[in-house]
Amino acid sequence: MRGIMSNFLLRWPLPVFGILLATASVAGQAPPASSAAANSNVERAIDLATKGRCEEALPALKQTLSRPPGRGAGNEQTSGKQLEYRAAMAAAKCAMSLDQAQTAVNALFLLKRDFPHDPEVLYITTHYLSELATRASQELAHTAPDSYQAQELQAESFESQGRWAEAAAEYQKILNQNANVPGIHFRLGRVALSKGASEANTEEAKKEFEEELKTDPSNAAAEFSLGEIARRAGKWDEAIARFSTAARLDSGFAEAYLALGMSLASAQKFAEAVAPLEKYVKIVPDDPAGHYQLAIAYDRTGRKESAAKEMQLQREAAAKAPPSATSATPQ
Amino acid sequence: MISRRRWLQLLSSSGLGSALGPSGAWHAGPKSSARAARIHANSLPAFEGIPSAKSGISWTHVAGISPEMYMPETVGPGCAFLDYDNDGWMDIYLVNSGPCDFYTPPHPLRNALYRNNRDGTFADVTEKAGVAGNAYGMGVAVGDYDGDGLPDIYLTQYPHSILYHNNGDGTFTDVTAKARVAAPGWATSAVWFDYDNDGLLDLFVCRFVDFNKAKNIYCGYGAENKRWYCKPNVYTPMPCWLFRNNGNGTFTDVSKETGIAKSLAKAWGVVAADINNDGWMDLFVGNDTVPNFLFANRKGRFEEIGLLAGVGLSPFGLARSGMGVDAADYDQDGWIDLFVTNVDHETYSLYHNSKDETFSDAAPGSGIAATTKMMSGWGVKLFDYDNDGNVDLLLCNGHPDLMVEQRLQNVAYREKLLLFQNTGKGWKNVSAESGPIFSQELAGRGMAVGDFDNDGSLDVLLTQNDGAPVLLRNNAGRENHWLGLKLVGRKANIEAIGARVAYQAGDLLRHQWKVGGGSYLSSHDPRMVLGVGQRQKIDWLEVKWPNPCGKTERFTNLPVDRYITIVEGEGGWK
Numbered sequence: 059m060r061g062i063m064s065n066f067l068l069r070w071p072l073p074v075f076g077i078l079l080a081t082a083s084v085a086g087q088a089p090p091a092s093s094a095a096a097n098s099n100v101e102r103a104i105d106l107a108t109k110g111r112c113e114e115a116l117p118a119l120k121q122t123l124s125r126p127p128g129r130g131a132g133n134e135q136t137s138g139k140q141l142e143y144r145a146a147m148a149a150a151k152c153a154m155s156l157d158q159a160q161t162a163v164n165a166l167f168l169l170k171r172d173f174p175h176d177p178e179v180l181y182i183t184t185h186y187l188s189e190l191a192t193r194a195s196q197e198l199a200h201t202a203p204d205s206y207q208a209q210e211l212q213a214e215s216f217e218s219q220g221r222w223a224e225a226a227a228e229y230q231k232i233l234n235q236n237a238n239v240p241g242i243h244f245r246l247g248r249v250a251l252s253k254g255a256s257e258a259n260t261e262e263a264k265k266e267f268e269e270e271l272k273t274d275p276s277n278a279a280a281e282f283s284l285g286e287i288a289r290r291a292g293k294w295d296e297a298i299a300r301f302s303t304a305a306r307l308d309s310g311f312a313e314a315y316l317a318l319g320m321s322l323a324s325a326q327k328f329a330e331a332v333a334p335l336e337k338y339v340k341i342v343p344d345d346p347a348g349h350y351q352l353a354i355a356y357d358r359t360g361r362k363e364s365a366a367k368e369m370q371l372q373r374e375a376a377a378k379a380p381p382s383a384t385s386a387t388p389q
Numbered sequence: 390m391i392s393r394r395r396w397l398q399l400l401s402s403s404g405l406g407s408a409l410g411p412s413g414a415w416h417a418g419p420k421s422s423a424r425a426a427r428i429h430a431n432s433l434p435a436f437e438g439i440p441s442a443k444s445g446i447s448w449t450h451v452a453g454i455s456p457e458m459y460m461p462e463t464v465g466p467g468c469a470f471l472d473y474d475n476d477g478w479m480d481i482y483l484v485n486s487g488p489c490d491f492y493t494p495p496h497p498l499r500n501a502l503y504r505n506n507r508d509g510t511f512a513d514v515t516e517k518a519g520v521a522g523n524a525y526g527m528g529v530a531v532g533d534y535d536g537d538g539l540p541d542i543y544l545t546q547y548p549h550s551i552l553y554h555n556n557g558d559g560t561f562t563d564v565t566a567k568a569r570v571a572a573p574g575w576a577t578s579a580v581w582f583d584y585d586n587d588g589l590l591d592l593f594v595c596r597f598v599d600f601n602k603a604k605n606i607y608c609g610y611g612a613e614n615k616r617w618y619c620k621p622n623v624y625t626p627m628p629c630w631l632f633r634n635n636g637n638g639t640f641t642d643v644s645k646e647t648g649i650a651k652s653l654a655k656a657w658g659v660v661a662a663d664i665n666n667d668g669w670m671d672l673f674v675g676n677d678t679v680p681n682f683l684f685a686n687r688k689g690r691f692e693e694i695g696l697l698a699g700v701g702l703s704p705f706g707l708a709r710s711g712m713g714v715d716a717a718d719y720d721q722d723g724w725i726d727l728f729v730t731n732v733d734h735e736t737y738s739l740y741h742n743s744k745d746e747t748f749s750d751a752a753p754g755s756g757i758a759a760t761t762k763m764m765s766g767w768g769v770k771l772f773d774y775d776n777d778g779n780v781d782l783l784l785c786n787g788h789p790d791l792m793v794e795q796r797l798q799n800v801a802y803r804e805k806l807l808l809f810q811n812t813g814k815g816w817k818n819v820s821a822e823s824g825p826i827f828s829q830e831l832a833g834r835g836m837a838v839g840d841f842d843n844d845g846s847l848d849v850l851l852t853q854n855d856g857a858p859v860l861l862r863n864n865a866g867r868e869n870h871w872l873g874l875k876l877v878g879r880k881a882n883i884e885a886i887g888a889r890v891a892y893q894a895g896d897l898l899r900h901q902w903k904v905g906g907g908s909y910l911s912s913h914d915p916r917m918v919l920g921v922g923q924r925q926k927i928d929w930l931e932v933k934w935p936n937p938c939g940k941t942e943r944f945t946n947l948p949v950d951r952y953i954t955i956v957e958g959e960g961g962w963k
Contacts, residue, residue: 292754
């Protein structure tokens with residue numbers, strides 16, 4: 059199913075899109091006249107794109123995507139950047155309309171690399187990538203409707219809509235066909251938790267996570283989930299063991315280090331909590347949780363100076379933290 | 390596979406663990422297991438709402454809710470149990486809103502003082518007493534600041550507070566100006582306690598944000614930018630007040646020299662308790678959107694240690710919306726623990742004392758965190774409602790935003806009370822089996838605990854924002870034996886705030902501290918009730934009087950199922 063916004067964007071008439079390119083924030087001013095032959099070709103391609111002649115425009119636009127960034131100096135550099143911006147925007151648009159996913163992605167990544175904070179870039183990146191995902195899912199449904207991947211996608215869609223029973227049924231279908239598909243028991247566990255707070259749901263989730271680990275002992279997320287159930291039950295030893303395993307299975311699993319550190323701290327094992335928390339703040343330096351927990355661990359192990367330093371980092375991170383999603387915002 | 394980045398938060402909002410049974414075992418103390426069944430057999434709920442037609446309490450809180458959504462409209466009011474006429478029966482005081490720069494009541498509003506008629510009914514004596522208030526009322530702290538044996542009333546208000554001196558003839562006099570305790574600004578909770586161990590009750594006053602009509606902020610939400618009550622992070626924090634009692638009817642503002650004013654607060658709740666057993670009363674302050682404070686009393690100067698003590702922030706390192714607070718030694722390990730209520734999506738915290746000025750949150754795994762995940766709490770009290778000797782937990786809840794249901798799922802403006810029974814091994818949510826009142830959805834705010842019918846069962850008075858108060862009779866405590874204590878300090882402060890009472894009844898050895906304040910905007914029966922379960926005799930009782938007395942007195946041959954008075958240094962009881 060296509061998103062309303064992506065449909066809206068794709069259905070813009072190309073001349074309008076041309077105006078957008080000419081007024082995009084990074085350009086800031088009217089495009090400078092260029093005498094260079096290469097630039098002239100690009101200008102022509104952009105012009106073709108604005109007229110909807112994408113098949114003619116795209117070959118030249120693609121060439122701009124392969125140029126290295128940051129050529130020229132001073133005004134020349136500025137005008138070059140502006141041209142690169144407009145060309146990449148046009149390339150992305152044309153590639154989407156011609157269903158050339160690879161070219162579209164290349165254009166978007168170039169824009170993201172060279173204009174990382176430009177609102178228009180962020181906006182079209184969101185919608186084009188979403189559109190590409192939609193197209194891929196449609197292709198999956200069309201070419202392999204009975205595959206477990208198609209069923210899994212359907213189940214995930216139910217999940218995202220909060221239709222837990224339908225999601226669970228869809229996941230169960232996959233298991234009925236092949237009980238050894240990895241990741242499905244984990245998903246069922248997550249659905250069980252999402253159904254609402256009850257002892258039965260928690261037990262069901264626990265069972266599914268354990269089943270997942272029988273199918274796929276390397277599933278760090280399942281280990282983590284079991285650790286979290288244990289942590290919330292105050293079963294620190296089990297939580298510590300689960301989180302340790304999750305971190306070992308996936309050394310990039312930052313939250314496993316945080317959860318491990320928190321559980322060790324809860325078990326009053328502050329000296330042991332230091333290492334995983336130090337690892338966590340290295341991976342996620344902007345999370346106040348890591349700094350706070352580490353400050354506590356340092357403090358309890360007599361490292362008062364380090365604790366004070368971490369508390370300062372906590373304050374800085376907390377100041378940057380986005381407001382709670384549940385709070386009203388001042389206008 | 391897994392959305393790892395916010396997985397902890399996802400799990401925490403999924404309700405995971407909400408049904409996990411209590412597991413935070415602390416000790417295997419004796420327990421009167423037959424109590425609940427007996428109450429059931431008698432067909433009396435543990436707590437029973439007393440209708441206003443029966444109690445005679447017809448007063449209602451008026452918030453003055455306006456389209457401008459001034460924040461004070463949604464956070465009050467407080468209430469108190471006090472024996473203003475010293476007849477041995479708890480009277481009731483209720484706080485109302487009133488005129489101020491942002492509110493002109495269409496009809497005159499007033500607070501209410503209800504005299505206990507000793508038959509379960511109350512009579513409105515406000516007019517004669519002269520304690521109606523004169524601004525937008527918030528809370529109340531009751532204390533005998535001049536040691537004349539009569540409880541005085543400190544009424545917190547916006548934009549200034551009032552000290553009512555009890556004249557002893559059923560009337561009060563506004564002595565605010567003479568006493569110099571007006572505390573200009575928006576005052577919320579307050580507490581009487583002796584911070585400098587000179588035997589006089591001093592006064593701590595919580596201050597909320599820098600606020601007046603002109604500073605009211607528009608908070609909008611969603612595409613329509615519809616107005617809501619703001620989350621207080623948009624307002625500027627302000628320092629709290631500490632007033633030293635000069636012993637002559639006047640007070641000195643010592644907020645700065647004691648270190649209190651160094652910490653900028655958005656304070657709702659406060660409790661005074663000696664958290665490190667050093668003989669000096671500390672303060673735990675619940676703050677909204679800034680870290681909670683734990684003011685450690687260093688011989689009359691305060692050091693704020695909340696952050697590294699582990700009580701300032703959530704486990705995720707963020708300030709929560711701290712509201713009501715309380716303190717008690719729930720696990721009988723000899724060290725006072727702390728409690729703070731928060732708002733939805735934050736969970737409440739039960740801070741277990743690690744005996745070194747640090748705490749660990751015992752709410753996860755106890756069932757308390759999971760149960761309160763989507764709730765917003767205000768009034769809170771740790772007390773032994775069933776007189777089995779274990780300190781239980783009562784919570785008064787309700788969301789501050791009238792329209793929260795329009796913007797959040799699974800969060801309600803009106804919420805139910807929660808009662809957790811301390812089983813001696815953990816916490817059990819007994820709300821559902823404790824009476825129909827626990828099924829009612831209330832805009833709960835203040836909550837006071839006191840024994841209005843003198844049966845040894847601590848009853849409850851709670852207030853609702855823009856609604857009628859609720860008086861709850863406790864039927865559970867009567868099923869066990871008890872001893873009620875009125876402590877009177879001589880060298881120590883007259884109310885013996887800070888006293889530690891230990892007692893032995895057969896195999897039951899217990900202790901209780903007399904803390905100052907606690908809950909939210911409210912003040913409690915100053916007497917202590919010691920539960921002993923089915924044991925019919927108390928072998929001995931020790932009172933460790935607070936400083937500057939500091940002595941311990943031991944008593945034997947004590948009665949049960951009645952109140953006694955113990956006066957410091959007299960060596961006996963009456």
